[in-house]
Amino acid sequence: MALAAARRLLLHAGSRLGRREAVDGARRFANKRVLVETEGPAGVAVMKLRNPPVNSLSLECLTEFTISLEKLENDKSIRGVILTSECPGIFSAGLDLLEMYGRNPAHYAEYWKNVQELWLRLYTSNMILVSAINGASPAGGCLLALCCDYRVMADNPKYTIGLNESLLGIVAPFWFKDMYVNTIGHREAERALQLGTLFSPAEALKVGVVDEVVPEDQVHSKARSVMTKWLAIPDHSRQLTKNMMRKATADSLIKQREADIQNFTSFISKDSIQKSLHMYLEKLKQKKG
Numbered sequence: 001m002a003l004a005a006a007r008r009l010l011l012h013a014g015s016r017l018g019r020r021e022a023v024d025g026a027r028r029f030a031n032k033r034v035l036v037e038t039e040g041p042a043g044v045a046v047m048k049l050r051n052p053p054v055n056s057l058s059l060e061c062l063t064e065f066t067i068s069l070e071k072l073e074n075d076k077s078i079r080g081v082i083l084t085s086e087c088p089g090i091f092s093a094g095l096d097l098l099e100m101y102g103r104n105p106a107h108y109a110e111y112w113k114n115v116q117e118l119w120l121r122l123y124t125s126n127m128i129l130v131s132a133i134n135g136a137s138p139a140g141g142c143l144l145a146l147c148c149d150y151r152v153m154a155d156n157p158k159y160t161i162g163l164n165e166s167l168l169g170i171v172a173p174f175w176f177k178d179m180y181v182n183t184i185g186h187r188e189a190e191r192a193l194q195l196g197t198l199f200s201p202a203e204a205l206k207v208g209v210v211d212e213v214v215p216e217d218q219v220h221s222k223a224r225s226v227m228t229k230w231l232a233i234p235d236h237s238r239q240l241t242k243n244m245m246r247k248a249t250a251d252s253l254i255k256q257r258e259a260d261i262q263n264f265t266s267f268i269s270k271d272s273i274q275k276s277l278h279m280y281l282e283k284l285k286q287k288k289g
């Protein structure tokens with residue numbers, strides 16, 4: 001409830017947490033975890049996730065992300081968004097494991113509702129979305145990229161991308177799966193989902209998880225040049241086409257949002273699943289020591 005109130009305040013009353021300023025004709029607004037810079041005449045915004053250390057999608061981060069997108073969607077001068085990260089070497093570590101571990105069912109339900117909301121908003125956005133994947137992009141990080149219309153990834157073998165849920169002992173929800181199938185086809189998705197494959201940039205390109213791999217220092221310039229190409233298409237025909245391609249996938253979640261929340265809540269609350277998450281978190285810790 002507190003988050004919903006914060007969201008209303010941010011969105012409608014301008015910005016108490018957010019701030020808006022003019023810099024050389026460009027505009028920017030920032031929440032704590034999302035920075036948005038818009039460039040006047042081109043109608044393009046660059047949205048940078050900045051939730052260190054790994055841009056995990058905490059409830060706060062999801063909320064700020066959704067609000068920022070909503071603001072851009074309502075701004076008729078904005079036609080395209082480049083989605084990227086301000087955290088070095090990490091695009092996004094995906095959903096925040098600490099939101100799914102050791103909490104109560106009401107928290108899980110609230111968290112999942114916000115995950116659904118961000119996904120629906122991103123996946124069905126009328127704007128052109130291009131991701132500049134400048135770091136690791138597992139699970140929910142990959143999900144963000146898959147929502148985009150075009151994906152450019154940095155050519156660094158340390159960076160991997162994919163839906164690795166099965167490695168954590170959890171299961172990608174049907175709408176993650178549907179989007180993966182839409183992107184890379186049934187056979188590749190079936191294999192990658194079962195194995196929890198994290199693809200190197202070269203592999204991701206080969207299988208179609210990303211559209212282009214470029215040297216790391218060219219990710220942003222390439223994303224911009226891709227955006228320019230997409231901006232040349234009339235919005236109305238591109239938007240109707242996008243809607244035609246994505247509507248069925250989005251609708252299948254919209255039709256069963258409540259049931260999906262219940263499924264997630266009961267699945268994630270299971271002792272066996274909590275145990276798997278505990279082990280995975282321990283593994284992440286041990287990696288350091």
Ligand SMILES: CCCCCCCCCC/C=C/CC(=O)SCCNC(=O)CCNC(=O)[C@H](O)C(C)(C)COP(=O)(O)OP(=O)(O)OC[C@H]1O[C@@H](n2cnc3c(N)ncnc32)[C@H](O)[C@@H]1OP(=O)(O)O
Binds near residue numbers: 090097138140
């Ligand atoms: C019947 C069916 C019903 C369906 C029900 C649905 C089921 C659930 C579906 C849920 C779907 C989940 C999707 C997800 O997104 S789960 C998250 C998956 N993410 C990962 O696996 C990534 C894990 N992280 C990493 O691999 C690495 O951290 C990294 C991103 C490659 C970065 O490596 P690094 O060496 O630079 O940093 P590292 O030292 O590992 O991490 C720094 C600290 O950050 C913490 N951390 C990392 N990732 C997460 C995360 N996702 N959430 C929260 N915290 C994270 C890590 O633990 C370190 O913390 P600390 O410094 O030790 O305290």
